[in-house]
Amino acid sequence: MTIGWCILTLLNYYIMPYFIVFLSLFIVTIIMLALTIIEVIKLINTKKLSSGFGILKVITFCSLTFLTYKPWITHQFIEKADWTLFYNKRIDIVEQIKTGKLECQGNQGYALCELPFEFPILSNGGNDIIIYRNQTNSSVTVTFFVFRNFFEAPSIHLVYSNDIGQIGQLEQMVLHNPKNNWKIKDNWYRTSGQ
Secondary structure (H helix, E strand, C coil): CHHHHHHHHHHHHHCCCHHHHHHHHHHHHHHHHHHHHHHHHHHHHCCCCCCHHHHHHHHHHHHHHHHHHCHHHHHHHHHHHHHHHHHHHHHHHHHHHHHCCCCCCCCCCEEEEECCCCCCCCCCCCCEEEEEECCCCCCEEEEEEEECCCCCCCCEEEEEECCHHHHHHHHHHHHHCCCCCEEEECCEEEEECC
16 A cells, blocks of 8 residues: 555656646545544454554554645655756756757747656656757756646746856745745756746
8 A cells, every 4th residue: 555655646746747636636635534544443443452553554544644635745755856866867968958969949048848758757747848048158047847837836946057147036036935946056946936
């Protein structure tokens, strides 16, 4: 059960469209709540309240129900792990863009580009990235989607920039909303709400 929940959580995070995620979270929360109630009733009916395995099952179901009901807790953990695991691959993509090995067509220096591979998923929502090339110098800003918005839900991005103007805008976002925007390391930002 726990492994299935972990797999579903990762699929919801990386692959599923948001409206399906919402529906699946709702259904899984109801199922987990029902299973938790069943396990509590079983534990009480056996009159072995000291049963370690039974108590562990109830605690596990309660924890998974809570984490399903509050998915942003799990998403924050996945986001941090994703940043760590795929940092070098994202650096490679940025370097390919800087050197012109990865080109996308766009207007006024902006381009929505689909990465030329399916896995690993470096940018949620189809492995699309946004590239901004400053026309006056060779600086770039590359936006990777962590969460791609659906209706009113804000998008969450990992943004690389060596463009002074874009860095200024990113720093302003960090200054005005540090809860949802922050600098990860030199030239890298985590942004939300665009």
